[in-house]
């Protein structure tokens with residue numbers, strides 16, 4: 255494993271993974287293959303822009319010819335697929351691109367991996383298990399019960415990846431991560447959205463009663479676990495990656511506001527997300543047994559993330575542009591009026 259194609263590598267987790275990989279394995283070549291949708295941002299990769307081991311290819315994973323060309327040109331031996339449409343609220347407004355990229359795009363990558371005999375790793379999510387009742391944590395061979403168009407598109411991709419392993423013997427692994435937070439996350443997701451709103455004294459639109467539970471994990475910890483699965487995971491297997499610690503959204507928001515130094519009065523309860531999953535919870539025994547443990551507690555992860563946004567206004571003010579404002583109005587305009 256020396257020539258990695260990181261699809262979706264200009265996005266939040268992908269970019270953190272690329273930065274970490276180039277630092278950790280100075281003899282690897284890392285080829286970022288990315289469509290640069292609204293969520294893709296080459297600013298996330300500025301730290302490696304002049305690294306001769308880093309290359310950028312602008313392309314869509316649904317474009318089989320372009321994928322093939324990149325694989326041949328760079329002698330790719332491994333694909334790590336982060337590329338996806340990733341925001342649940344946008345999948346409710348318009349699922350089309352979610353199906354295209356996660357279902358068809360994953361199939362295109364799998365075909366290319368089969369043709370060229372590549373190792374393949376799929377980045378998946380705890381959302382594929384659906385809403386989890388209190389007292390239970392999902393294990394890797396649980397049935398998939400996705401409930402949003404986003405989660406359904408990711409579950410479909412997982413099933414296709416597993417089918418390519420079973421049918422064609424493709425050497426695959428899959429990791430299912432919980433909510434990541436940290437540097438370079440597009441500010442539609444709750445932690446960067448609320449941090450940047452709080453910095454500007456704007457209300458924080460908390461869905462419903464705010465008592466939904468998520469496992470917020472620091473992105474660097476998640477990337478370390480992906481690296482471990484890539485190098486030491488058993489072929490054909492799935493690995494959950496989380497913290498084992500659940501947080502209610504309201505608890506997360508209070509830490510966030512205290513770190514920014516703003517009043518809790520900025521919290522505004524608004525109409526809930528349609529079909530909102532109340533709780534995700536991962537059993538992480540398998541990844542712990544492989545030799546990983548998270549470095550950050552969820553509290554530390556929230557504080558460290560908030561501080562990054564406070565220190566990096568240059569990054570997020572560029573990203574909160576006119577298109578962002580249009581999306582914000584569509585998603586929150588009515589909600590914030592009532």
Ligand code: NAD
Pocket residue numbers: 261262263264265266267268287288289290291292293294295313314315316335336337338339340341355359377378379380408430431432433434435439440
């Ligand atoms: P992101 O939205 O920040 O980035 C997605 C990247 O994929 C962008 O750079 C975008 O340009 C690229 N992309 C989208 N469609 C593409 C296409 N058709 N061809 C090529 N590139 C394309 O996403 P993220 O939050 O970094 O998530 C990365 C992966 O991790 C996704 O697969 C997501 O489902 C999964 N995941 C995310 C989280 C989380 O908390 N953010 C948790 C678990 C799993």
Ligand code: DAU
Pocket residue numbers: 340341342343378379380381431432433434442443444445447459460461462464466467468503527534
């Ligand atoms: O669990 C992993 C998933 O985490 C990833 O697969 C997804 O790509 C990623 O977007 C994330 O999904 P969530 O829907 O959990 O993340 P989001 O940041 O959108 O929301 C986190 C929680 O905060 C969720 O319970 C909804 C709530 N929320 C979110 C937003 C954007 C609010 O209360 N208000 C908001 O404005």
